[in-house]
Amino acid sequence: MNARRLDRLPILLGIFVFAMTGIAARVVQLSSMSVSTVAASGDLIHPQRGAIWDRLGRLLATETYDRYEIIVDKVHVEDPDTLAASIAPALGELAADLALRLANPDPRWETLERFALPDVAAAITALESPALTARQNPSRAYSYGADMAHVVGFVDLDLVGHFGVEEGHAESLRGLEGRRPGRFRTDPASYIPPYDGADVVLTLDAELQLACMGALERIVDEQDATGGTVLVLDPTTGAILASASTPGYDPNNYSAYDVERFTDPAIGSIYPPGSIVKPLTLAAAFDAGLLAPGSTYNDEVEVRMGGIAIVNPDRLGHGPTTMQEMLTLSLNVGASHVARTLGADRFYGALRAFGLGRTTGVDLAGEVDGIMPVPGEADWDEERFAFNTFGQGFSTTPLQMAVAIAALANEGRRMRPYIVASRISSSGEAVATKPQLAAQVVTPATARTITLMLEGVVQDRATAAAIPGIRVAGKTGTSEIAGADGENATIATFAGYFPAEAPRYVVLVKIDQPDDTSGSHVAAPLFREVAEATIRVLGIGVGAAP
Amino acid sequence: MTALGVARGKARDGDAAQRDGARTLVSSAVLAAIALTLAGVLWVALGTMIAETGLRINQTVTERQTLLARRASARLHLAQITHPDSLEARARAMGFGPQLDVTGIAIMIEAGSVPLASVTASERPLAFRLSAQRAVEAESSSGTLLGIFKREEPGR
Numbered sequence: 001m002n003a004r005r006l007d008r009l010p011i012l013l014g015i016f017v018f019a020m021t022g023i024a025a026r027v028v029q030l031s032s033m034s035v036s037t038v039a040a041s042g043d044l045i046h047p048q049r050g051a052i053w054d055r056l057g058r059l060l061a062t063e064t065y066d067r068y069e070i071i072v073d074k075v076h077v078e079d080p081d082t083l084a085a086s087i088a089p090a091l092g093e094l095a096a097d098l099a100l101r102l103a104n105p106d107p108r109w110e111t112l113e114r115f116a117l118p119d120v121a122a123a124i125t126a127l128e129s130p131a132l133t134a135r136q137n138p139s140r141a142y143s144y145g146a147d148m149a150h151v152v153g154f155v156d157l158d159l160v161g162h163f164g165v166e167e168g169h170a171e172s173l174r175g176l177e178g179r180r181p182g183r184f185r186t187d188p189a190s191y192i193p194p195y196d197g198a199d200v201v202l203t204l205d206a207e208l209q210l211a212c213m214g215a216l217e218r219i220v221d222e223q224d225a226t227g228g229t230v231l232v233l234d235p236t237t238g239a240i241l242a243s244a245s246t247p248g249y250d251p252n253n254y255s256a257y258d259v260e261r262f263t264d265p266a267i268g269s270i271y272p273p274g275s276i277v278k279p280l281t282l283a284a285a286f287d288a289g290l291l292a293p294g295s296t297y298n299d300e301v302e303v304r305m306g307g308i309a310i311v312n313p314d315r316l317g318h319g320p321t322t323m324q325e326m327l328t329l330s331l332n333v334g335a336s337h338v339a340r341t342l343g344a345d346r347f348y349g350a351l352r353a354f355g356l357g358r359t360t361g362v363d364l365a366g367e368v369d370g371i372m373p374v375p376g377e378a379d380w381d382e383e384r385f386a387f388n389t390f391g392q393g394f395s396t397t398p399l400q401m402a403v404a405i406a407a408l409a410n411e412g413r414r415m416r417p418y419i420v421a422s423r424i425s426s427s428g429e430a431v432a433t434k435p436q437l438a439a440q441v442v443t444p445a446t447a448r449t450i451t452l453m454l455e456g457v458v459q460d461r462a463t464a465a466a467i468p469g470i471r472v473a474g475k476t477g478t479s480e481i482a483g484a485d486g487e488n489a490t491i492a493t494f495a496g497y498f499p500a501e502a503p504r505y506v507v508l509v510k511i512d513q514p515d516d517t518s519g520s521h522v523a524a525p526l527f528r529e530v531a532e533a534t535i536r537v538l539g540i541g542v543g544a545a546p
Numbered sequence: 547m548t549a550l551g552v553a554r555g556k557a558r559d560g561d562a563a564q565r566d567g568a569r570t571l572v573s574s575a576v577l578a579a580i581a582l583t584l585a586g587v588l589w590v591a592l593g594t595m596i597a598e599t600g601l602r603i604n605q606t607v608t609e610r611q612t613l614l615a616r617r618a619s620a621r622l623h624l625a626q627i628t629h630p631d632s633l634e635a636r637a638r639a640m641g642f643g644p645q646l647d648v649t650g651i652a653i654m655i656e657a658g659s660v661p662l663a664s665v666t667a668s669e670r671p672l673a674f675r676l677s678a679q680r681a682v683e684a685e686s687s688s689g690t691l692l693g694i695f696k697r698e699e700p701g702r
Contacts, residue, residue, distance in 0.1 A: 012576055012579075012580065016579060016580075016583050019583055019587055020583070020586075023586065023587060023590045045607055046611075048614055051621070058625065058628065058629075059621050059622070059624065059625035062618050062621050062622060062625075063614075063618055064615075064618045064619070064622065065611070065614065065615035065618060065619075066615075066619070136611060136615060141618075141622055143622060143625035143626065143629065144629070178607075180603075180604055180607060181599075181600035181601075181603050181604055187596070187597075187600050188596060188599045188600045188603055189596075191600070191603050206630065207630045210630050210631065
């Protein structure tokens with residue numbers, strides 16, 4: 001028995017040696033596998049930044065991986081001169097300069113090129129040098145380019161969002177970085193999975209946006225204007241359906257443009273709104289019971305207020321005038337009558353209630369307040385009040401004006417505007433944005449009365465904005481500003497909504513410094529073109545808008 | 547039994563005890579070696595499993611990156627071919643587009659076969675030249691689309 005055991009000893013020793021050899025071989029194999037991946041990339045796992053889609057699922061922005069980071073691990077550089085000579089042409093660098101960098105051991109890992117093209121990466125990989133790694137480096141692509149630039153914004157080389165949705169929803173889009181498993185990639189305990197950013201779906205319609213941008217650019221070109229803005233809103237929810245502004249920039253090549261171009265004029269540029277404020281102050285006067293549609297006043301050639309002479313655009317006095325006539329002819333003398341009837345406190349209270357002079361809270365980065373001093377503030381005086389009565393002397397953004405007009409279209413309810421309809425997490429969970437009521441500015445009855453009066457404006461005066469078969473309510477505005485050469489220049493605007501009996505869309509158009517200074521000549525036809533495009537793209541029936 | 551015999555017997559017993567002791571020692575050593583080897587194998591095996599798991603995670607991360615890149619590429623390609631400008635260009639290349647010289651559309655309404663467009667001798671129906679979308683709209687809203695009327699070009 002014991003003898004047999006002793007006989008087995010060499011066998012056992014053989015097994016032992018075999019097992020140990022196997023174990024040793026496995027350890028060597030694992031070590032070599034680990035080391036080969038050490039220099040491949042950093043330990044962090046990049047989370048994919050969320051994509052941006054339009055309301056119908058058209059891709060507006062996504063992360064791409066067609067650029068490569070070329071990294072050198074200098075420990076594995078045996079001959080810096082030879083290696084430099086072989087890669088310098090592909091990297092577009094002088095071999096001598098590159099050799100100096102490769103010969104310097106500190107830092108061990110160095111990025112030679114951050115956004116190399118695929119052919120450069122292929123050339124580097126083909127060398128099969130253990131010192132060189134070509135790693136995909138994420139960047140961002142914008143499939144609608146300049147047509148969506150102001151709304152979408154852009155990300156820089158470090159994938160940090162700037163302007164628009166990219167900055168306004170950076171928290172959702174960005175995601176969280178993960179970490180690879182340990183230094184040698186073999187320790188699963190230290191693995192942290194990345195959390196990809198959420199996709200965001202906009203309320204905006206890409207086809208309508210293109211139509212708006214095309215129409216706007218054509219008018220700006222024809223009128224030799226300095227720029228312009230078109231906004232289309234759903235007044236019942238505050239959803240922004242289109243927001244086109246020019247001049248813009250291409251987010252795929254943002255570094256080629258001046259930084260001024262990055263500001264979205266719809267939310268970041270201010271202008272005096274002009275006569276478009278007249279229906280707002282009139283609504284406040286109706287709501288307070290101080291005036292009624294049938295109220296009249298004596299329209300004189302000139303009235304003095306705060307030390308300045310207020311005259312009508314046609315420089316005429318129209319005698320006994322109704323509120324409808326005041327609105328249709330856009331009479332400044334009548335607007336000052338309305339403001340005086342309201343009093344300064346009620347007048348500014350109404351403008352504030354409609355949301356003017358304050359950010360709207362839209363979910364886009366770069367929104368500004370506007371400038372509207374009120375009684376009690378240092379910049380306010382009676383002279384400013386006089387100018388303010390007809391929309392001069394204070395400034396708003398186009399979005400503020402569109403939201404104010406949308407309140408009239410929505411039975412006096414001012415909605416908070418928004419552009420992100422929903423966010424979809426990387427796990428597929430969707431969170432829809434709920435429309436938010438910002439304020440009930442005037443009663444539904446007052447809003448409907450003003451709507452009827454604005455229909456009259458389109459029928460009798462701004463006929464270029466009329467659409468056959470559709471009831472349109474709207475108002476022109478022509479505001480004066482100082483031009484670049486110091487001379488007076490104008491901004492032509494038109495804001496309206498349709499169908500007037502149950503408004504579904506609000507459109508605001510604004511043309512900066514056109515050749516033709518009349519709002520009804522320049523802005524009203526553009527309004528009609530945009531309105532027709534809106535009907536064509538989104539429809540006019542129930543449920544057409546998101 | 548003589549004293550010599552007794553002594554020899556004791557010596558044999560001593561040798562046997564020594565041999566037994568040696569055998570026990572060797573057996574114990576072998577068992578210890580086996581146990582140690584097994585423990586070592588287990589230890590290395592566990593380490594190997596952990597390392598393999600880590601490497602698999604690492605490979606999966608790399609594979610994920612590849613898939614993300616492919617998805618991004620596919621998304622962009624889809625965005626390019628479904629861009630409204632691209633669709634319009636292809637539609638026009640296929641012959642779709644607004645018929646600027648259309649003078650009317652004849653539609654059969656349910657109340658009776660009353661064409662909504664008047665047709666003169668100089669006009670003739672050119673059906674099915676309208677874009678597909680418009681035709682569907684006309685058909686769904688008003689009845690059956692009968693034809694589209696286009697003014698005769700001079701000399702025809």
